[in-house]
Amino acid sequence: MLNGKRILLIIGGGVAAYKALELARRLMERGATVKGILTSGGQEFITPLSVASLTNNECYTDLFSLKDEAEMGHIRLSREADLIVIAPATADLMAKMAGGIANDLASTVLLATDKPVMVAPAMNAQMWDHPATKRNIETLKSDGIHFVAPGSGMLACGEIGAGRLAEVPDMVEAIEEFFHGNIQPLTGKHAVVTAGPTHEPIDPVRYIANRSSGKQGFAVAGALAALGAKVTLVAGPVTEETPPGVNRVDVETALQMKAAVDDALPADVAVCVAAVADWRVENDVGQKLKKTKDGLPDFQLTENPDILAGLCSRTDNRPTLVIGFAAETENIVEYATVKRTRKGCDLIVANDVSATTGIMGGADNEVHIISEFGDEAWPKLSKTEVASRLALKIADILESK
Ligand SMILES: Cc1cc2nc3c(=O)[nH]c(=O)nc-3n(C[C@H](O)[C@H](O)[C@H](O)COP(=O)(O)O)c2cc1C
Numbered sequence: 001m002l003n004g005k006r007i008l009l010i011i012g013g014g015v016a017a018y019k020a021l022e023l024a025r026r027l028m029e030r031g032a033t034v035k036g037i038l039t040s041g042g043q044e045f046i047t048p049l050s051v052a053s054l055t056n057n058e059c060y061t062d063l064f065s066l067k068d069e070a071e072m073g074h075i076r077l078s079r080e081a082d083l084i085v086i087a088p089a090t091a092d093l094m095a096k097m098a099g100g101i102a103n104d105l106a107s108t109v110l111l112a113t114d115k116p117v118m119v120a121p122a123m124n125a126q127m128w129d130h131p132a133t134k135r136n137i138e139t140l141k142s143d144g145i146h147f148v149a150p151g152s153g154m155l156a157c158g159e160i161g162a163g164r165l166a167e168v169p170d171m172v173e174a175i176e177e178f179f180h181g182n183i184q185p186l187t188g189k190h191a192v193v194t195a196g197p198t199h200e201p202i203d204p205v206r207y208i209a210n211r212s213s214g215k216q217g218f219a220v221a222g223a224l225a226a227l228g229a230k231v232t233l234v235a236g237p238v239t240e241e242t243p244p245g246v247n248r249v250d251v252e253t254a255l256q257m258k259a260a261v262d263d264a265l266p267a268d269v270a271v272c273v274a275a276v277a278d279w280r281v282e283n284d285v286g287q288k289l290k291k292t293k294d295g296l297p298d299f300q301l302t303e304n305p306d307i308l309a310g311l312c313s314r315t316d317n318r319p320t321l322v323i324g325f326a327a328e329t330e331n332i333v334e335y336a337t338v339k340r341t342r343k344g345c346d347l348i349v350a351n352d353v354s355a356t357t358g359i360m361g362g363a364d365n366e367v368h369i370i371s372e373f374g375d376e377a378w379p380k381l382s383k384t385e386v387a388s389r390l391a392l393k394i395a396d397i398l399e400s401k
Helices: 017-029 048-055 073-080 091-099 105-112 125-129 131-142 168-180 215-226 254-264 307-312 332-343 383-400
Strands: 006-011 033-038 083-089 117-121 151-154 160-164 190-195 230-235 246-250 269-272 279-281 301-303 321-328 347-352 367-371 374-377
Touching: 006 017, 006 073, 006 105, 017 033, 017 048, 017 083, 017 168, 033 048, 033 073, 033 105, 073 105, 083 091, 083 105, 083 168, 091 105, 091 117, 091 131, 117 168, 125 131, 125 160, 168 383, 190 215, 190 254, 215 230, 215 246, 215 269, 215 383, 230 254, 254 307, 269 307, 269 383, 307 321, 307 332, 321 332, 321 383, 332 347, 332 367, 347 383, 367 383
Parallel strands: 006 033, 006 083, 083 117, 190 230, 190 269, 230 246, 269 321, 321 347
Antiparallel strands: 151 160, 279 301, 347 367, 367 374
């Protein structure tokens, strides 16, 4: 959390400026106060009004505005903050900082400040690779400036390469880490996470599947590992990359997933995010089914084991905390509340996976956390953010047990 922290957010002139608005919101949700400075370049992409509205604070743009400067506003701004964050930091702004140039409000504040500064660069890949940018970054690093490295991928200019503004959750994490150090409350704990769909073979070439992408489960595994947990991620067939520090076990069917989960025990927490198929084909699936004139293929379904309920009812090695995910398309809270009691788990994270929500396979999620104390509704967040919050909640609960 960032309770009481004062962050001065300088927003430079890049296409990624809009992400600074999201960053401001996330920081405020964590208890920080955010004030914005928008460079003249930044104002080409977003407006001072949107920064002011989102931060509930004035947005500063002008070095020579009489109102601010009568009281030396640039000095005051530079001293009032606990941390100055520049996101996106343009090549231009970093060059000015490295050269000690102070010819607008942002660069003057940055030269006048005695406070720590964190820079999140964003630019075209050629600009990022340019020797001048590299030199400036080296200079800034040796001046003690903190960096949140940009990512690689498709850039706003249409080119592919390095220079993409770090994702908002990564910037938030870097800022929290700056204030609190790398706190790892789950060090020494073992977490088992299931993710993705299962594939249930019908014959050697066909299978029953579902639309789960594994994104949410992989994010949960990554967030738990980031808090220091040893994580075993039992993953169905998905294309997600394994998060750093996570031990991944790939499976295909529900039976394999159950066996892998059982093998991974004992664990302090189990988070069952996977969309496990309820049924599998009972028939011998050894040979490819043939189309015949005699009608449809004859295969029987049988019920798969309930991995979540099985974990909850274990008499040996029941994880201290068992958390299930409930994907519903109607009466979300009501159904999830019943599911929590029926399965005997400690928490249910319920979400609405109706096609209109775009949650299944999408980047965001809007969840309800159902516990014995009732329903806690979280706002719509990225799946990474849901995972980070859930990991912190898990750490809190385990600490109180
Ligand atoms: C459409 C457009 C997108 C731009 N995107 C970036 C960018 O992502 N990173 C960057 O360093 N400069 C970018 N620039 C150039 C900067 O806007 C320019 O260097 C400006 O002077 C930066 O001002 P500031 O650093 O004071 O915000 C872009 C320019 C345009 C017209």
